Amino acid sequence: MSWPQGRKTRPCAMLLLFLSLQFLITPISKATEENDYSTYFLPTVEFAVETFNQKSQDEYAFRLERILSSREEKVVFPAVYSMTLQLRRTICKKFEDGLDICPFQDGNSANNTYTCLFSIGTFTWATVFKLYKHECS
Template sequence: MKAMGTCVPTDWPHQQWRWALPWAMLLLLLGSQLLVTHCQSSQEKRDSDDRKVMESYFPATVEYALHIFNMQSKDVNAYRLVRILNSWKEQAETMMVFSMELELRRTRCGKFDEDIDNCPFEESSELNNVRHIYFPQTLICFFTVDTEPWRTTFHLLNETCTEGFQ
């Protein structure tokens, strides 16, 4: 077919697709890379936001869990935090929920004493009470606490403790 004095090859549409196919493939590959990059930066932002939340609100939640543990304990002595073994923010719609695994150790102070945070740890692993009730010196405890820290409200959802080893 001739148009305005030019000669168009009969296989023109076929050659056009051969040239376009590599470009289309390149766009498909680059498009998926752009999507992956976008998802990674969104995930990085969520991780950064979670870190900020943990830094801001987690310490008060640990303090609450330890306070409730001491209040509910039958031991007259207080337990104090040795270290945080693991912690994370749970996915929750309406509340902020933290889970944590804490290593606690029995102190020489009573649980109603003023400055438990600076109380020395108990050194003896003998019977700890005149009624011969054994209280372990070290505990590993798992807590889940929901909180609205901006209202300073906390609720203990789960507490599980096992005797730890030094």
């Protein structure tokens, strides 16, 4: 059976088209995973800082200065984030409004900055958190 001149190249063209679509799809799925991580991670960090402030005997509130490290644990349920956060004392008293923009206290006192390790379970469908581990130095 003879093929018309133009039809011989179609299977190769279809293969190239399929392969190029495969490359286009891959980065999109990775971006979705990163967005899911950041969607649930940031509220978990806020919960960690709030928990620290509630348990602290200090009259001043602490605020996140830096995320030193973070990772999502490989468990099925719930999503568990382990993070090391650097928290620093602010000039605002606890339970005041606007703590997320309250300025840090000046000085390098030993009580001004804490480095804390948190392990927190996040029940994503209900925005519920469970503190598994909390250690500060």
